[in-house]
Amino acid sequence: MSWLPSFLTWPTAAIAAAIAVPALLLLYFLKLRRREMSVSSTLLWKKTIQDLQVNAPFQRLRRNLLLILQMAILVAILLAMARPAVNANVSAGKLSVILIDRSASMSATDVEGRSRLDEAKRQARELVATMDKDASAMVIAFSDDRDARTIQSFTSDKVRLRAAIDSVEPSDRLTRLGEAYRVAEAPFVSIDPEQLRPAGDQARAPDAWLFSDGRALDAGRLGLRVARLKYWRIGSDAAANIAIVALSAKRSYARPTEVQVFARFANFGPEPAEGVGVLLWVDGQVQRVDQKLVLLPERWSVEQRQKWERQTGRQARAGVDFAFELLTSAVIRVEHASKEGDMLRADDAAQIVVPPPKALAALIVTEGNYYLQRAIDSMELKNVRIVKPAEYAQLVADPAKIGQYDVIVFDRHSPKDLPPVGNFVYFGCVPPGTVLKAAEDSGGRVLLKDVGVLDWQRDHALVRNINLQRLYVAEMLKLELPSQLAMNPAMRTQTIVEGTLGPLVVLHREGRSAHLVVSFSILESNWPLRQSFPVFIHNTMVYMALGGDMDLRQSLPPGTTPVLPRLSLQQAGIAEQLRLVGPQGHEAAVRVPDTGDVAIGPLDAVGLYTTDPPVPGFEKMAVNLLDENESNLLPAERGPGAAADGATAIAGTGGQTRVELWWWILAGVAVPLCLVEWWVYTRRVHL
Numbered sequence: 036m037s038w039l040p041s042f043l044t045w046p047t048a049a050i051a052a053a054i055a056v057p058a059l060l061l062l063y064f065l066k067l068r069r070r071e072m073s074v075s076s077t078l079l080w081k082k083t084i085q086d087l088q089v090n091a092p093f094q095r096l097r098r099n100l101l102l103i104l105q106m107a108i109l110v111a112i113l114l115a116m117a118r119p120a121v122n123a124n125v126s127a128g129k130l131s132v133i134l135i136d137r138s139a140s141m142s143a144t145d146v147e148g149r150s151r152l153d154e155a156k157r158q159a160r161e162l163v164a165t166m167d168k169d170a171s172a173m174v175i176a177f178s179d180d181r182d183a184r185t186i187q188s189f190t191s192d193k194v195r196l197r198a199a200i201d202s203v204e205p206s207d208r209l210t211r212l213g214e215a216y217r218v219a220e221a222p223f224v225s226i227d228p229e230q231l232r233p234a235g236d237q238a239r240a241p242d243a244w245l246f247s248d249g250r251a252l253d254a255g256r257l258g259l260r261v262a263r264l265k266y267w268r269i270g271s272d273a274a275a276n277i278a279i280v281a282l283s284a285k286r287s288y289a290r291p292t293e294v295q296v297f298a299r300f301a302n303f304g305p306e307p308a309e310g311v312g313v314l315l316w317v318d319g320q321v322q323r324v325d326q327k328l329v330l331l332p333e334r335w336s337v338e339q340r341q342k343w344e345r346q347t348g349r350q351a352r353a354g355v356d357f358a359f360e361l362l363t364s365a366v367i368r369v370e371h372a373s374k375e376g377d378m379l380r381a382d383d384a385a386q387i388v389v390p391p392p393k394a395l396a397a398l399i400v401t402e403g404n405y406y407l408q409r410a411i412d413s414m415e416l417k418n419v420r421i422v423k424p425a426e427y428a429q430l431v432a433d434p435a436k437i438g439q440y441d442v443i444v445f446d447r448h449s450p451k452d453l454p455p456v457g458n459f460v461y462f463g464c465v466p467p468g469t470v471l472k473a474a475e476d477s478g479g480r481v482l483l484k485d486v487g488v489l490d491w492q493r494d495h496a497l498v499r500n501i502n503l504q505r506l507y508v509a510e511m512l513k514l515e516l517p518s519q520l521a522m523n524p525a526m527r528t529q530t531i532v533e534g535t536l537g538p539l540v541v542l543h544r545e546g547r548s549a550h551l552v553v554s555f556s557i558l559e560s561n562w563p564l565r566q567s568f569p570v571f572i573h574n575t576m577v578y579m580a581l582g583g584d585m586d587l588r589q590s591l592p593p594g595t596t597p598v599l600p601r602l603s604l605q606q607a608g609i610a611e612q613l614r615l616v617g618p619q620g621h622e623a624a625v626r627v628p629d630t631g632d633v634a635i636g637p638l639d640a641v642g643l644y645t646t647d648p649p650v651p652g653f654e655k656m657a658v659n660l661l662d663e664n665e666s667n668l669l670p671a672e673r674g675p676g677a678a679a680d681g682a683t684a685i686a687g688t689g690g691q692t693r694v695e696l697w698w699w700i701l702a703g704v705a706v707p708l709c710l711v712e713w714w715v716y717t718r719r720v721h722l
Contacts, residue, residue: 128170134247135203145274174203207660247675278382294360296358303669313325427450506560537554594639613650617638642658
């Protein structure tokens with residue numbers, strides 16, 4: 036233990052001392068003023084002079100036991116107010132659970148030039164060295180909930196424990212502690228919790244030693260029930276880090292050869308960063324450089340940001356966007372150039388895979404609809420085919436012909452058969468063979484009359500930036516939406532537009548197909564005459580064909596386990612095994628079973644992964660961090676879950692814990708002195 040204490044709140048104690056100490060001394064300097072008395076004889080002059088001396092307001096400070104005791108009590112109270120603390124060396128108890136964080140933020144190199152993980156492992160080894168012969172410990176490594184695992188079960192063998200600690204490798208996954216806590220509690224679930232509670236020397240409650248920076252995404256939902264949490268805070272408050280926290284890319288639908296890229300950066304250090312350079316790479320070649328980023332610390336308040344902008348006359352700028360022509364597939368990489376002093380490398384760059392442009396192919400099945408055809412023609416699609424229901428029945432029988440269309444639109448015609456996989460849009464009809472039905476009675480399908488719009492999901496890509504308040508429907512189908520759909524992950528139903536009498540637009544997913552159902556014919560409404568109709572058709576075609584955000588092949592978070600469909604493997608001619616090549620050239624062989632899809636990974640490190648031979652749709656996969664919580668290197672003050680179920684947390688650094696002495700000063704010094712002072716006062720004891 037270091038016996039040189041530090042005072043945590045010394046300014047408060049100093050102010051209190053400046054007020055209380057002079058006040059106490061002043062009480063002993065002052066004297067009671069005596070009454071003036073008239074004397075009739077000069078023989079009493081001597082007595083009068085003595086009385087005049089007594090009436091003086093101050094006296095000499097004399098030895099007084101009460102003053103000494105009261106001053107000692109006051110000093111003890113003031114010391115307690117200053118909160119003295121010392122750093123004490125720690126030792127492991129009888130049962131110890133060692134939890135080591137190996138998430139992305141633990142790769143920050145802000146601990147004397149080494150990573151936080153290396154520091155956590157060093158401190159864990161020092162803890163093992165303090166174990167008694169009859170003590171035992173277990174080692175758990177974790178990052179996210181899928182990664183928490185026991186490296187070494189309970190043992191008293193220090194060699195095995197140190198080897199387990201040394202075997203913990205870094206990863207770029209996010210931090211979640213829930214599963215790690217459950218793994219830590221697993222050996223004790225069959226023990227009565229009352230037996231694990233501290234009871235003097237017979238305490239059996241294990242100590243959970245958490246070596247982490249404490250930045251867990253699920254920190255607010257955690258709690259240890261049977262262990263005493265001791266949190267060792269790893270990392271520096273002054274760690275600087277500039278990170279990419281968002282990256283997206285999409286092709287312009289009107290111009291499929293144009294790619295638009297947007298990236299957002301954040302500064303998690305203590306100081307502003309000005310003139311941050313941003314590099315855009317396309318297949319390893321620098322295309323553009325932007326030098327105009329001004330990043331203010333994310334830890335600053337709104338008032339601090341506004342004050343800085345007023346004083347400097349500059350505006351913060353955290354986002355960049357690029358637009359350029361790209362006729363082929365490519366890997367786009369965005370990174371910042373301010374590497375000096377940056378403590379975390381995993382979030383300095385992010386990549387996204389851009390597949391080659393593809394012309395949207397659409398099949399329209401209708402007996403004839405002028406307004407629908409005009410809306411689709413306005414999109415200038417290069418591959419649109421309009422057929423009658425009879426011709427569609429012939430196309431659907433040939434998988435090769437029907438499979439070339441990205442979207443199939445049925446106008447007032449409910450087909451008997453559908454392709455096994457696809458994206459379908461229905462106007463005034465419902466999909467066959469699904470749980471989504473149109474209500475029927477004895478007279479046939481139930482039709483609802485004179486329907487208006489009640490509300491719609493304004494943030495959904497299908498109806499974004501359109502106003503449907505004045506949409507009027509003369510006649511619509513009454514749709515039946517089974518409530519059991521939410522219980523089946525393969526079936527999901529979402530009402531996009533709600534009418535006054537029932538759903539008007541419903542998005543239904545079942546199996547590997549997506550169905551967008553408009554419960555009315557556009558000829559039975561005023562929609563074709565409104566500006567929102569062609570916008571809706573445009574959004575529908577893009578959403579159904581390219582995805583909800585109209586993005587390209589977006590990046591994957593660390594720890595993802597991609598699943599390669601059997602059909603894609605067959606297209607690539609892969610029968611037995613393939614190679615997965617990761618960042619820094621790391622390779623892994625993946626065996627292909629005789630049946631079923633193939634899971635690869637998990638992909639723990641950020642970077643670019645490729646399959647060899649190339650698997651369609653999975654030729655290249657980009658893994659990016661893109662997480663503000665993980666890039667924020669400011670360590671948490673308290674251990675995640677420290678307040679739950681009586682668990683306590685001790686913030687420690689360097690193999691030591693901070694012990695505050697104020698309670699011992701009050702209990703061991705101030706209170707006994709108060710009792711002595713009371714005894715002296717009542718007994719009239721003098722020096």
